[in-house]
Amino acid sequence: MNSTLPSGPAVRIEGLDKYYGSFHALRKINLSVERGEKIVICGPSGSGKSTLIRCVNRLEQHNGGRITVLGTELNDDVGNIDGIRREVGMVFQHFNLFPHMTVLENCMIAPMIVRKRPRAEAETTARRFLEKVRIPEQAMKFPGQLSGGQQQRVAIARALCMQPQIMLFDEPTSALDPEMIAEVLDVMVTLASEGMTMICVTHEMGFARRAADRVIFMDGGEIVEQAPPEEFFTSSRNERTRQFLSQVLGH
């Protein structure tokens, strides 16, 4: 997929429906993310933000509509799913590092097995990205020996080592202590400035202001409003958005 870069948006979502049993989690979502675009998705809990980005790499299976990632449709075809997961990195709220592998092994395992990179090359890449997230000295430690902020930065490095074209962030700072949030956001801002396509579910409105091209507000499984951050924060017309913003920014 690396060699053929089809034109068109990085992610196109058309009429997406998702049910959990009888609960309608996502209702007819339409969203298009351009290459190099940074999207921030926010909204109250239970609004379907996480479900939406988890559909993009098929951690959740959608029930209706179409998702096209980098020109490949996400359907039951296992080859398509594998191909898309190779190109889409994901960072989780709870880091989800492999606790039985060192930081370096966490970063090397997927490139070596999925991308079939030789060990030396995988290690060079891993060390480069660990340097980028500013923890090269922790390479030989185990995840359990690091702080939350450090673990999350390793998780970002691990995803980047696959050299993905799109990065998904699912509330990456929600499980962190306040002083660790900044170190993770710094890494994300750097990544954004380098042109990575990013879809971030986050409540960090400061990050949205600094890095996002577009902010999307979701509620009740629907996209209520989307706008560039400046417009979104200052002149939202929607009642629900304004209420949410007053709660998030209000103190």
Add this chain to the structure above:
Amino acid sequence: MVSLLRNQKVRNALLQVLYVGSLAGMVLACVMIARRNLAEQGITSGFDFLFKSTGWDVNFSLLPATANDPYWWYFLIGIVNTLFLGSTGLILATIVGTIVGLARTSSNELARLLGRTYVDIFRNIPLILQVFFWYAVITHLPTPRAAHEAFGILLSSRGLYVPIPNVGGVAFAAAAIALIAAIALPVWLGRTSRLNQPVGERLGIQLTGAAAALACAVVILAVGRLPDLALLDFPALQGLNIKGGLRIPPEFSALAVAIAIYGGSYIAEIVRGGFKAVGKGQMEAAQSLGLSPWRVFTLVRLPLALRAMLPILANQYVWLMKATTMGIAVGFTDFFMIVALTINHSGQTLEAIGILMAGFLAINLSLAAVFNRINKAIALKGNQLRG
């Protein structure tokens, strides 16, 4: 004086002295009563009997045995038999438990139902009933004349007959060790961090290791081969009975099957718990990196589940090792039965029971020590784990 008694340290010390003193007194009283009673019955205590010949036979032994052999040799035979039965039972129980446990965690409804039914049935019937059941089944197999045959193995009511190589005892043991190494080496090579290749890409080295160990086994067998005999001794019907090969008596098979099936139902629950303990997050992370379902299983799910299982598994293994003493119920000459026969024939009850207890302590403490070592080696490091 009164104030001294109110001192906490003095009180604690006094209690300790009282406790140790009364314990020592009880032990002393027991020993003296036992000595007097033994003397009254004209039994000489001591371990001299170990060097007298037994005068009776055992029905199954991996070591050469005659009625002229001394008691200590019979004890050794008993321990070897117990270890043979125990390790066979443990390995089979682990295989059964893994399959059933995986079935119970599978997404397939039928597999889950079958697994659950299995556990419900076999975990809730006493082991000794299961031993008797399998013993009855096995002794009702066809007579030697109508024995089932497959790959040179004969199965009849008199037992299971398997071909054995015509080699000396030492060479046979050495070859067995080499064979175990052929299985263990690839596993070890797959995990050790000293190799340059990453875990999961060491197939070449693993295969080389296994091949080398197998070659060793073949060489040892060729060197230790007894002259003028075929390499393999196949069992065959001669007259009314089967001759040749190694006979595994129905008593052993019944016990091994019962321990495998009963123990398997407990191990299945341990396996299920282990897999349930693996965080969904780690698996999702592995999936999102593009790893195939098989790789997610072998690289993330299984290693993490194993760490959750091992401590409980060690417990279960010790338990099943002790279950080999059921041998006496169907007449398999395990360590316990040898000790029971010794008591009948020599009257050295206390000594024999002492040896029995020491033997089982040694077996199970070593088992526990090995597992503790493994546990320690693979324990997850750090305490900041989440998810």
